[in-house]
Amino acid sequence: MIRVCEKQISAEEAIKMIQMGDRVLVGGFGICGTPFTLIDTITESDNARELTIISNNLGEAGKGLGKLLTSKQIKKAVGSYFTTNRDAVKAWNNGELEIELIPQGSLAEAIRAGGAGIAGFYTKTGVGSKLAEGKEVRVFDGEEYLFVKGIKANVALIKADKADTMGNLVYSKTARNFNPMMATAADYVIAEVDEIVEVGTLDPEQIVTPHAYVDAVVLNDRYEKIGGEYIERSR
Structure with missing residues (x-):
């Protein structure tokens, strides 16, 4: 039985929040934990173009963010x-x-910092490499550290396993990846989920993203999970 979440909207309505030239955080590691339905819907939109996509990678050829790349809606990619x-x-x-490359750990910490209201941080990762060119380097205790600015975005597209009818989210194993951090670092957060359950059904200890961080919930109705892999349904 499909429950109705108080924040639930259609994918088509949700992606109207993405405007020309926006910075968009997109969850996923490879294609694990990727909001496929939301990405597919963006490719059908005329408004969401010239985007800066902040994600670990750009999916695979013809899959996930790979579709958005093929539709030529991505101007810049920030990732690892x-x-x-x-x-x-x-x-x-x-x-x-x-393309703006940022080491994976630095990417995760930059998103966490952005969500926590921290301007940035210093790290030894990248010092002395091309990634440090044009960036601030300071010396602490005799060692060089590279400054990394915190990351924020206009919109975050995240993928969770389940939402309750208030919008609290739980994730499935490694599909969790960058998604919880991204939920804290955008002006508007859209969560794609496979299932919506009643409030009180989820174990409070398993809730990773509280509903206060989630602006909209979209139910995945385009992909079926078979053997741990998402397969697009025939339309």
Whole structure:
């Protein structure tokens, strides 16, 4: 039985919050924990273009954010690992995509800092590399540290396993990845979920993202989870 969440809206209505040129946080590691339904819906929109996507990677060719890349709606990608998607490498080589690389741990901490209202932090990671070019380096206790600015965005698209009817979220194993941090670091947070349950059904100890962080909930109605993999339903 499908419950109705007080914050539930359609994917089409949700992505209207994304405007031309917005910075958008998108959950996922590879394609694990990726909000497929929301991404697919964006590719059908005329408004959400020239986007800066902040995510660990750009999905895979034709999957997840790979679809958004193919539809040429991404202007810039900020993340750690783009070579799993040959289309991303090709777009960068052709000058069609700007890429800003940031080490994975620094990316996670920058998003956490942005959500916590922290301007930035210093880390030894990246010191002396090309990633440090043009960035502030300071010396603490005789060692160099690189300044990394906290990350915030206009909108966050996250993927959770379940929401209750208030919008509290639980995640499924490694599909949790960057999603909880991203839920704290955007002006508007849209959570895609596979199931909505009644308040009181979820174990409070398992709730990772409280409803106060979630502005909208979208029920995944395009993909079916089979053997741990999301398969697009025929439409």
